Structure formats: C-alpha cells, structure tokens
Amino acid sequence: METLEFQSEARQLLRLMIHSVYSNKDTFLRELVSNASDALDKLRLETFRDKDLVADTSDLHVAIEVDRGARTLTIRDNGIGMTREDVIGLIGTIAKSGTAEFLQKLKESQDAAASQDLIGQFGIGFYSSFMVADKVTLVTRHPRAEGVRWESTGEGTYTIEDVEDAPQGTSVTLHLKPADPEDHLADYTSTAKITEIVKRYADFITWPIRMAKEDGGEPTTINSRKALWARPASEVTEDEYAEFYRHVSHDWNKPLETIRMHGEGVFEYQALLFIPSQAPLDLFLRERKRGVQLYVKRVFIMEDCEELMPEYLRFVKGVVDAQDLSLNVSRELLQQDRQIQLVRRRLVKKVLSTVKGLMADKPESYATFWREFGTAVKEGLLSDPDNRDAILDIASFASTADPEQPTTLAQYVERMKDDQQHIYYMTGDSRATVENSPHLEALRAKGFEVLILTDPIDEMWVDAVPGFKDKVFQSIAKGQVDLETEEEKAQAGERQKDFADFLAWMTTTLTDKVKEVRLSSRLTTSPACVVGDAHDLTPTLEKMYRAMGQ
Numbered sequence: 074m075e076t077l078e079f080q081s082e083a084r085q086l087l088r089l090m091i092h093s094v095y096s097n098k099d100t101f102l103r104e105l106v107s108n109a110s111d112a113l114d115k116l117r118l119e120t121f122r123d124k125d126l127v128a129d130t131s132d133l134h135v136a137i138e139v140d141r142g143a144r145t146l147t148i149r150d151n152g153i154g155m156t157r158e159d160v161i162g163l164i165g166t167i168a169k170s171g172t173a174e175f176l177q178k179l180k181e182s183q184d185a186a187a188s189q190d191l192i193g194q195f196g197i198g199f200y201s202s203f204m205v206a207d208k209v210t211l212v213t214r215h216p217r218a219e220g221v222r223w224e225s226t227g228e229g230t231y232t233i234e235d236v237e238d239a240p241q242g243t244s245v246t247l248h249l250k251p252a253d254p255e256d257h258l259a260d261y262t263s264t265a266k267i268t269e270i271v272k273r274y275a276d277f278i279t280w281p282i283r284m285a286k287e288d289g290g291e292p293t294t295i296n297s298r299k300a301l302w303a304r305p306a307s308e309v310t311e312d313e314y315a316e317f318y319r320h321v322s323h324d325w326n327k328p329l330e331t332i333r334m335h336g337e338g339v340f341e342y343q344a345l346l347f348i349p350s351q352a353p354l355d356l357f358l359r360e361r362k363r364g365v366q367l368y369v370k371r372v373f374i375m376e377d378c379e380e381l382m383p384e385y386l387r388f389v390k391g392v393v394d395a396q397d398l399s400l401n402v403s404r405e406l407l408q409q410d411r412q413i414q415l416v417r418r419r420l421v422k423k424v425l426s427t428v429k430g431l432m433a434d435k436p437e438s439y440a441t442f443w444r445e446f447g448t449a450v451k452e453g454l455l456s457d458p459d460n461r462d463a464i465l466d467i468a469s470f471a472s473t474a475d476p477e478q479p480t481t482l483a484q485y486v487e488r489m490k491d492d493q494q495h496i497y498y499m500t501g502d503s504r505a506t507v508e509n510s511p512h513l514e515a516l517r518a519k520g521f522e523v524l525i526l527t528d529p530i531d532e533m534w535v536d537a538v539p540g541f542k543d544k545v546f547q548s549i550a551k552g553q554v555d556l557e558t559e560e561e562k563a564q565a566g567e568r569q570k571d572f573a574d575f576l577a578w579m580t581t582t583l584t585d586k587v588k589e590v591r592l593s594s595r596l597t598t599s600p601a602c603v604v605g606d607a608h609d610l611t612p613t614l615e616k617m618y619r620a621m622g623q
C-alpha cells in the first residue's frame with residue numbers, strides 16, 4: 074500500500090468540500106451516478122471499437138447499495154473502470170478545465186456563503202462525495218489492468234493498493250457523516266431519500282439504476298430510463314409525452330403541442346418542448362419558475378434555463394439535452410457560449426413556426442394559444458427585433474371588422490381599401506372604451522377597419538414597431554389621420570378660413586387646457602373630440618406612468 078499526496082489544487086478543493094456549507098448537498102449523488110453512467114457509455118463504445126477487449130457488456134447498469142448499520146452508501150457500475158495511473162491522474166489531481174477559474178474565483182470571493190455558491194455553479198464531480206462522507210473508498214478495475222483500491226478522508230493524502238478479484242467497473246463507497254438537517258445533510262442511508270434524489274436528477278439516464286429496498290429483497294430499477302427525446306419520435310406515444318410533460322411542468326392538462334428537434338454536427342443536441350394549453354397563474358409574476366430544463370448527456374443540469382428560451386416564450390416547457398457540454402457548465406458559461414446562442418435561436422424559430430403551423434392546420438388550437446399566451450408573446454416585439462416579423466405573423470388582434478373574432482394582420486391587409494396606406498389602430502382600456510370613442514366615428518363612417526388594442530403592452534410595441542410588411546401602423550387618436558381626397562382637402566381648407574376667427578378665439582379661451590383648436594373631418598355625430606399630438610403619450614400610457622409615480 075502506498076500513501077500519496079493530493080496535488081495542491083485538489084487539496085484546496087477538498088478542504089472546501091469537507092467544510093462545505095453548500096445547501097444542496099444532494100448533488101453528490103448526481104455526480105457519482107453521472108460518472109457511473111459515463112463509465113458505462115465508455116465501455117460500450119470501447120467494446121464496439123476493440124473486439125479483443127475482454128469485458129462483459131450483457132448487463133450494464135448502476136447499483137446503489139445502502140448499509141444502515143455501517144452507515145455506508147455504495148455507487149457501483151460495471152463500466153470501463155480505471156487503471157492505477159488513471160486513479161492517480163484523475164482522482165488525485167484536478168486536470169479539469171474550469172478548475173483553475175473556479176479556484177481563482179474562490180480566492181477573489183471574500184464572503185464564505187458566496188464562495189459556497191460557486192460550488193453549485195461549477196459542480197465539483199467526484200470530490201463532492203466529501204460533502205457528505207468523512208471517508209471514501211473506491212475500488213476499480215479497467216478491462217486491461219489489475220484492480221486498484223483507493224481510500225481517503227480527503228485531508229491531504231490518500232492510499233492506493235492493488236487488489237485481486239476486483240469486479241469489472243468501479244464502486245465508490247461513502248462512509249457517511251451523521252445526518253444533520255442544520256448542515257443540509259439528509260439521511261443518505263434512507264432508500265426513500267436516495268430514490269427521490271435519483272428521480273429528481275437522473276430519472277432519464279438510460280442505464281438502469283438499481284437498488285434494494287431497506288427490508289432487503291431483490292434490487293429493482295428506480296429510474297424510469299425514459300429519455301423520450303432520444304427515442305425515435307414515431308415510437309413515443311401521446312400518453313408518454315403527456316406523462317413526461319406533467320413531470321416537467323407540474324401541469325395536469327394535456328399539452329397543446331409537442332415539439333421534437335435535434336441538431337447534429339459541431340453541437341449535438343436533442344430537444345423535446347411543449348406548448349401548454351393553459352397559461353400558468355404566475356405567467357406575469359417575477360418569481361415564476363420552470364421553463365426549459367437543460368440536460369447534458371441525459372443528466373439533469375438545471376431548471377428554467379433562460380439561456381435557451383427568451384423571456385417572452387417563458388411558458389414553453391421541456392428539455393434540451395446537449396451532448397457536448399460539461400456537466401459543470403454554469404449559467405455564466407452558458408451565456409457566453411455561442412453554440413448555446415445558436416441553439417436558442419433555432420428553438421425560438423421552431424416555436425414560432427410551430428404556432429404558425431397551428432394557424433393553418435388547427436385554428437382552434439391557435440386561438441387557444443393566442444388567448445392564453447398572446448400577451449406574453451407580444452413582449453417579443455420589443456425584446457426580440459430579429460423575430461419581429463415572425464411574431465407579427467402569428468399575432469392576432471380584436472378589430473372593428475368582427476365583434477367576436479380577432480383578426481391577423483394578414484387578414485386585415487387583405488381587407489384594406491385600395492387607397493388605404495395604413496393599418497389603423499386605437500389603444501384603450503377595453504373594447505367598449507375604444508368603440509365609444511369619437512375618434513372611431515370618421516373611420517367607421519368611411520368604412521375603414523380599426524384594430525382595437527387593449528393590452529398595456531400594445532401601447533409600447535406599436536411605438537417601436539414601424540409596420541407590418543410595407544404597411545405602417547397608424548394610431549387614429551394621434552396627429553392628423555389623413556383620410557381625405559384632394560377635393561375634400563380643398564373644401565376643408567376653405568372651411569378652415571371661414572372658421573379662422575372662431576378657432577383663434579377658442580384656442581385663446583382654452584389656452585390652459587389645449588394646444589390648438591382645429592376643424593375636424595373625423596367626426597360625424599359627436600360635436601368635438603380631444604386628440605393627442607403625434608408624439609404625445611396616449612391616455613392609457615399617461616395613466617400607467619402616473620400610476621408608476623412618474
């Protein structure tokens with residue numbers, strides 16, 4: 074038996090683990106199970122490549138064993154294993170990319186709690202065992218080498234020795250610290266607790282993860298192994314999708330639409346996304362959670378991965394499983410990753426085009442979609458200029474054309490009069506307010522259609538978005554709405570002269586209240602109306618700003 078020293082960086086990291094106050098200690102199991110799963114993947118690949126390799130691949134699996142008396146937890150796999158050199162190189166030193174960065178940040182961070190948060194951001198692999206164990210024993214055998222036993226308390230040194238008759242693969246035995254809720258240490262000898270953690274983090278690992286019940290008996294598989302997104306679309310049933318949707322969304326309704334995608338080449342990924350059929354109650358609350366989950370090679374990495382789905386599509390649920398990311402990937406790294414940005418762009422386009430498909434093929438589903446999520450999607454007109462046209466394409470609005478049915482912009486344009494230049498709209502609190510407005514009279518009288526925009530967000534995007542195709546949006550409550558023919562204009566000019574004195578008098582009399590009094594051609598039955606300047610705030614916006622105290 075040999076006693077060796079950990080490399081100095083490894084020592085630093087271990088000290089951090091041993092004294093960890095990190096609140097999510099359950100993650101150690103995710104790390105160990107994912108290592109086991111990787112080892113199984115590697116062995117499978119290796120035997121494909123090298124027909125001479127002597128290894129049993131007939132029952133590749135992960136086994137979890139609990140010994141309550143001895144207070145140990147063992148994670149065992151019959152995968153590729155490690156040679157003695159592997160163990161010293163991989164476990165005794167830290168060669169991982171990102172570790173240097175991690176330690177640097179750690180040094181910079183003065184605050185103990187903040188430095189603990191870094192653990193969550195970077196992930197620490199095998200060493201995370203020392204958050205929950207005061208001694209770790211690893212026994213491993215590579216198909217082309219003798220078995221090795223490694224053991225450490227994580228304090229500076231480890232021992233390593235050769236062992237005979239080590240089974241194929243690796244077993245990691247944790248000698249558990251006493252359970253301590255204060256210190257976020259659960260009872261990891263409880264099979265219920267272990268099952269819960271596995272289900273949360275590794276349910277979709279394709280290898281079976283087996284464990285015996287506390288009262289003994291045959292081990293059973295505790296993960297569902299259903300990586301639906303990795304199975305051919307034709308093989309997955311509606312019910313399976315629905316069940317998985319329930320799992321990721323906690324919504325008991327059926328999804329409105331299921332989207333499957335995959336990318337190959339430089340950055341391989343699979344995506345399984347759902348558009349819900351009902352908006353969650355917290356759609357417009359800040360604290361809301363649960364959007365798209367990120368998996369790396371079947372291992373759950375994070376919930377609500379904003380880097381993959383923009384805010385305005387926050388209601389989209391599902392999973393993106395990336396092949397070429399590190400399990401330790403942090404939000405910070407994701408934000409900078411160009412491949413992730415490309416994936417996000419593709420996902421957004423796919424969601425928008427799926428909705429466009431609904432418009433054509435399933436008008437009822439589309440109507441449901443827009444009713445439930447339209448208000449959120451319109452935020453994208455402001456935040457995602459690149460997809461503005463695609464969003465306008467799938468948008469619909471209440472209109473004077475039909476008291477019940479909303480209209481799309483394409484349908485509006487279709488109905489436009491030959492000489493009509495603009496898409497007319499009016500914003501307001503409600504349909505009734507807009508319909509009772511004198512502004513609408515002239516346009517109605519002349520047979521023009523007006524969009525009725527009643528969402529607060531409408532006030533904002535109509536200012537930012539110039540138009541749809543080559544048609545410009547024009548508020549009928551602002552500036553001069555140019556509805557007259559040349560002849561009518563000439564007549565209006567004459568009339569303006571006739572009334573000049575009167576208008577001047579009115580303007581002076583009302584000088585505190587209005588900027589100018591003009592003759593109007595908008596009105597048919599009302600005697601007068603108040604209009605805003607082209608650059609003024611609309612009454613609704615004015616009210617909003619006032620309510621916000623501005």
Ligand code: ADP
Nearest residue numbers: 108109112150153154155163197198199200243
């Ligand atoms: P990572 O998995 O990110 O590389 P870890 O600290 O989890 O970092 O593991 C370090 C390395 O140790 C792995 O890359 C792998 O080569 C080796 N290793 C860990 N666990 C196992 C295992 N169960 N079987 C074979 N090799 C393993």
Ligand code: MG
Nearest residue numbers: 104108198199
């Ligand atoms: Mg690992």
